Amino acid sequence: MAKEIWVLAEHQEGKVKGxxxxxxxxxxxxxxxxxxxxxAILLGSGLEEATKSLIPFADKIYLLENPLLxxxxxxxxxxxxxxxxxxxxxxxxxxxxxxxxxxxxxxLAMHLETGYAPDCTELSVNEEGRLTIKxxxxxxxxxxxxxxxxxxxxxxxxxxxxxxxRENPGRSAxxxxxxxxxxxxxxxxxxxxLEKSPGARLDITxxxxxxxxxxxxxGPENFKLIEDLAEVLNASVGTTRAVVDEGWRDLKDQIGxxxxxxxxxxxxxxxxxxxxxxxxxxxxxxxxxxVDTDPNALIFNYADYGIVGDLFKIVxxxxxxxxxxxxx
Amino acid sequence: xxxxxxxxxxxxxxxxxxxxxDTELEIENKYFTNFFDEIAIEAALRLKEKFGGxxxxxxxxxxxxxxxxxxxxxxxxxxxxxxxxxxxxSDPFAIARILTAYLKDKPFDLILAxxxxxxxxxxxxxxxxxEALNIPHVHSIIGLEVDPSKKEAKVIRExxxxxxxxxxxxxxxxTCQKGLNTPRIPLVMNVMKAMKAQIKKVDSASLGxxxxxxxxxxxxxxxxxxxxxxxxxxxxMIKEDYPENVKILxxxxxxxxxVL
Numbered sequence: 001m002a003k004e005i006w007v008l009a010e011h012q013e014g015k016v017k018g019x020x021x022x023x024x025x026x027x028x029x030x031x032x033x034x035x036x037x038x039x040a041i042l043l044g045s046g047l048e049e050a051t052k053s054l055i056p057f058a059d060k061i062y063l064l065e066n067p068l069l070x071x072x073x074x075x076x077x078x079x080x081x082x083x084x085x086x087x088x089x090x091x092x093x094x095x096x097x098x099x100x101x102x103x104x105x106x107x108l109a110m111h112l113e114t115g116y117a118p119d120c121t122e123l124s125v126n127e128e129g130r131l132t133i134k135x136x137x138x139x140x141x142x143x144x145x146x147x148x149x150x151x152x153x154x155x156x157x158x159x160x161x162x163x164x165x166r167e168n169p170g171r172s173a174x175x176x177x178x179x180x181x182x183x184x185x186x187x188x189x190x191x192x193x194l195e196k197s198p199g200a201r202l203d204i205t206x207x208x209x210x211x212x213x214x215x216x217x218x219g220p221e222n223f224k225l226i227e228d229l230a231e232v233l234n235a236s237v238g239t240t241r242a243v244v245d246e247g248w249r250d251l252k253d254q255i256g257x258x259x260x261x262x263x264x265x266x267x268x269x270x271x272x273x274x275x276x277x278x279x280x281x282x283x284x285x286x287x288x289x290x291v292d293t294d295p296n297a298l299i300f301n302y303a304d305y306g307i308v309g310d311l312f313k314i315v316x317x318x319x320x321x322x323x324x325x326x327x328x
Numbered sequence: 329x330x331x332x333x334x335x336x337x338x339x340x341x342x343x344x345x346x347x348x349x350d351t352e353l354e355i356e357n358k359y360f361t362n363f364f365d366e367i368a369i370e371a372a373l374r375l376k377e378k379f380g381g382x383x384x385x386x387x388x389x390x391x392x393x394x395x396x397x398x399x400x401x402x403x404x405x406x407x408x409x410x411x412x413x414x415x416x417x418s419d420p421f422a423i424a425r426i427l428t429a430y431l432k433d434k435p436f437d438l439i440l441a442x443x444x445x446x447x448x449x450x451x452x453x454x455x456x457x458x459e460a461l462n463i464p465h466v467h468s469i470i471g472l473e474v475d476p477s478k479k480e481a482k483v484i485r486e487x488x489x490x491x492x493x494x495x496x497x498x499x500x501x502x503t504c505q506k507g508l509n510t511p512r513i514p515l516v517m518n519v520m521k522a523m524k525a526q527i528k529k530v531d532s533a534s535l536g537x538x539x540x541x542x543x544x545x546x547x548x549x550x551x552x553x554x555x556x557x558x559x560x561x562x563x564x565m566i567k568e569d570y571p572e573n574v575k576i577l578x579x580x581x582x583x584x585x586x587v588l
Binding site: 012073111115138142148265280287300321 | 339341342345347353363364381416420424440446447448449450451452455456458459460465466467468470477481484485486487488489490491492493494495496497500506532547548549550551552553554555556557558560561563564565566570571573574575576578580584585588
């Protein structure tokens with residue numbers, strides 16, 4: 001039996017996340033080389049809408065339903081997944097480099113004594129289905145190209161926006177419900193509640209477009225300018241360590257070495273000089289725009305487009321121009 | 329409370345990393361105690377100050393003990409170095425196996441570690457250790473309260489859409505994220521004392537590690553080659569005056585970069 005390529009499906013409020021569609025799109029590409037089937041692994045409860053949305057993106061959906069699988073805890077997911085992983089021995093098992101993937105995959109890989117590469121930014125397979133990955137080290141100063149040994153599954157977590165979501169994935173998954181019994185007494189962690197972030201914006205690691213300001217914004221109240229720009233672009237708002245340390249913005253929005261690494265399609269930095277801590281966090285963004293009053297700001301060495309200028313003039317003008325252009 | 333803290337000395341973010349050969353890096357000799365590990369040490373010390381007990385800092389490194397000395401200078405009671413040239417080339421899973429061998433018979437209420445080490449940025453060792461010790465873990469915590477009488481912790485962890493509040497029975501392992509606390513700066517006097525502090529040294533043979541379970545022979549994912557970061561094209565500076573520059577930027581983003 002040809003071994004399968006598995007993707008852990010992540011979902012939030014019943015909707016499958018972008019990263020999962022990205023990973024399935026990448027896996028469909030791999031399956032054309034290896035002839036393997038692509039399977040989405042979906043755990044939780046109340047999964048109808050999620051299941052439906054995954055059907056075009058996979059050949060199979062393993063559906064593990066149990067109220068104890070919602071919300072996610074590593075305990076419950078691990079108990080449910082280990083028997084399935086041992087039974088099917090997939091060739092590859094991918095997850096997002098997310099709060100779920102990074103939490104769960106090391107436990108599974110340790111238990112299965114198999115290989116796991118975290119936070120990958122490039123993946124490829126050969127015809128035998130052997131996985132090669134690239135991942136940043138030292139915060140992105142160096143990349144490592146790595147290959148898996150014979151152990152299966154080959155496990156990896158992958159950064160957001162590493163693969164593009166296919167417009168026409170063209171598959172039609174068979175849905176396979178897997179009876180999943182869990183002993184509540186064996187589950188140690190309990191989620192009491194989720195304190196949701198205010199606003200409807202995606203996390204900066206997930207957003208397609210991230211706009212950010214550094215200390216050049218001069219005060220927390222001025223972030224309104226950046227918020228307005230974000231609104232027009234449907235972007236998320238990031239910032240620097242200096243701003244977080246001033247207490248102007250929440251830690252969850254911090255980009256860089258002690259914060260988050262982002263791989264946005266478009267990243268716009270306003271009043272950010274470009275300390276190495278920050279630069280390391282944006283290395284895998286596709287297009288970078290920098291606006292700063294200092295023509296020698298380091299950020300310009302890493303940007304695709306740069307403007308030397310005052311963000312207090314540029315940001316409002318940019319917001320207006322985008323409103324005009326995007327409306328037409 | 330008996331607490332172990334996993335610590336590591338890692339290259340400073342300013343250190344130069346040079347690719348020496350395909351599979352060898354040359355790292356400038358500028359090291360510091362992993363940022364997130366100091367947060368873990370601080371968390372352990374605060375629990376000790378509140379409830380009593382002992383804090384032991386623990387590293388797997390046969391070259392550097394500075395992270396242990398940092399821990400002692402901040403207030404840790406004991407320091408243990410697992411050191412053995414045979415461990416050279418170990419990946420995070422091998423390190424977790426070594427730590428498991430050392431910790432499996434030791435009494436403890438809590439193990440704390442940093443969210444990840446700022447060298448390979450893997451974030452594996454702590455979680456894999458929890459798996460091998462068969463204890464629960466919570467990754468990337470930004471809040472921690474312990475109730476020793478109930479042997480339970482309340483923790484907050486960062487997730488994409490907010491902050492998740494959980495309860496977790498002890499013993500457990502938590503990895504610590506920025507925001508949990510601000511690590512104390514040790515007094516100069518304590519730094520001096522820490523330079524002379526006794527460090528307990530343990531080798532892997534005494535832990536009964538099979539040689540094929542550690543070092544480079546145990547790797548399940550191998551480095552083919554190291555590469556410089558992907559080169560970015562040179563910056564295009566938009567030199568036109570305001571507000572023309574804003575219009576040009578928008579046009580370039582739409583027509584050239586095609587991101588809007």
